[in-house]
Amino acid sequence: MKQDIRKLTAVQLKDWFAKNNQQGFRAKQVHEWLWKKSALSFEQMTNLSLPTRELLNEHFEIRSLTVDQQQRSNDGTIKSSFRLFDGNLVEGVLIPALRTDARDDGPSDRMTACVSSQVGCSLTCKFCATGYMDRKRNLDAAEIYDQVVAIDRQAKENYDASLTNIVYMGMGEPLLNYKNVLESVDRITSPDGLGMSPKRITVSTAGIAKMIRQLGDDEVKFNLALSLHAANDLKRDQIMPINESNTLEVLGDALTYFYKKTGTRVTFEYILFYNFNDTLQDALELWKFTKRVPAKINIIEYNPIAEASFKNTDPQTLDKFAGFLESKGVTVNVRRSRGKDIDAACGQLAGKK
Template sequence: MNTELPNIRHLSINDLEDYFNGIGEKKFRVKQVHEWLWQKHAHSFEDMTNLSKDLRARLAQSFSLPALRVDAVQYSEDGTIKSRFRTHDNHLVEGVLIPTDERKTACVSSQIGCSLSCKFCATGYMDRKRNLTFDEIYDQVVLINKESEEKFQKKLSNIVFMGMGEPLLNYGNVMKAIERISAEDGLFMSPRRITVSTAGVAKAIRKLGDDQVRFKLALSLHAANDVKRNEIMPINETNNIKVLIDALNYFYKQTGNEITFEYILFKNFNDSQKDAEELIKIYRQVPADLVNIIEYNPIDAFRFTKPDEEGIQNFMQFLESNRVNARLRRSRGKDIDAACGQLANKG
């Protein structure tokens, strides 16, 4: 495939109309091709079987149609399915299907690698190669949805942008991907079922508010004071907790959308009662709906481990006794490369 040609999925409906007018084709061809690209999920022009062979060949001479393909799949005993996808330019990126009885959730990536270097994240030890385009993000959702339908006979119910990369550092492509995912002529999923998770890019959080987005927002907090957060998340040095609290309040004022805090427990680092007290102080300064307490999935490069079960339960009980809406999220896929970036790092 000649990827120097224009990517046909980056053309608007008007662009497609102009193209077909220019080659003397009927207007209904626009609708046919658009359906193949966004509803029937064609990954080559040859797939477009209601077009003539000559027209398919002409499209292939005029445009490229780069698409993700599945490169490797791992199946966990708990039902989690982790896929490694290969891009047209030979990069690797991950997506995960997380099934429960009530939900089928896709966890998708927004970048190839990451520039933020969070110490506990396998992706943080990879260089950021490039941003994913909106159509590559869309492809992840399509391919994970296909897995869900084949394995569980159910479509995806939810999408979380919690995979490789920082979504708000790929703002335009993430917004456009969500637009496509939620469009009637796309996957037609409600934005209310989509959550974008950020390590804390305050300026972009405010822009989400200005743009009146309809999806949910999660902040990866993981430490409730600046000293500890600086240690494990270098982004905190330029986007400290106070700045983030102000940005989250602005976002909520503009949108009224749900806000969640994500907090991974690390043994003897952020799991004491004092840490819980600091977390409660932050929780009470933001109209957050929920604190997700996350069981850590260790990676080799990071020195921390998860607390024992008693430590986890003590932390949870202290939050609940202080009227914090907290939920414990158990680690999934422990028997596979489930931590973010692990499988792609094996490429």
């Protein structure tokens, strides 16, 4: 099997060209084609001679993903099923934002890519469709990068606009694929890559305390979101088994460490489930927990899945919950679901057609 050329570093690529009696600057040209111009084949590398392209094709391949299926929601959201080189499928979503709520921040022309980091997931969160799948493998950095490129292309073709934001909130737990996720962010943000600002990127975690601390040690520049959904251990244990080994106290300490190292405000994601975590007592517990670090709270509409019996809370309860937090000086954004009719909304990605 040919080697995946995108597994090579810039230094390794330069060494390979030298060993094959090729001029050194060719490595820089190839690197630019791969990560800045997002080339899908060596034939596209038109500033390389034909013999050089043939030599590359003889030894390497570009294992780019392809769009297996694409669906468009009534609200304009586009969900794509991406076929990987080994036949596995992951899903990514283009979310063209509409400002529909006074608490919903951001410009109306926001174009967000929601990307996956794993094939399946191992965390078994009870409200998430991906959690009912087996984790087959981690995505490599290039596969995550390819999702961004493909979704950006969709934004340009359908909305005549480029991506403004990227969220690692698709299939999988990003911090259990730490190395590849950080490498993909580097490819996306590097001047030698897509050149996007890291402040436009948010990595979401269900709460892996050890890796949150590692993010602090690495002084990452992107945003961090914690899928919280309950601010006491008893309730969180019921819906997120990861909490049994990463309790709220442990998570709180890790978040404090992360903020001390990076100075980046944390986002807490909170789905309001009917008659489970939507009381004013729950709001009080949430406020007390979020006081540990400068933060904002995204209240997310629950999106039903066949595997679970949870229900979305009613609008009046949501308003009271959000109003209580705002009365405490907390920044609260209410996130309305997008793409629910095509199973593209938060928690619904599971490779279904």
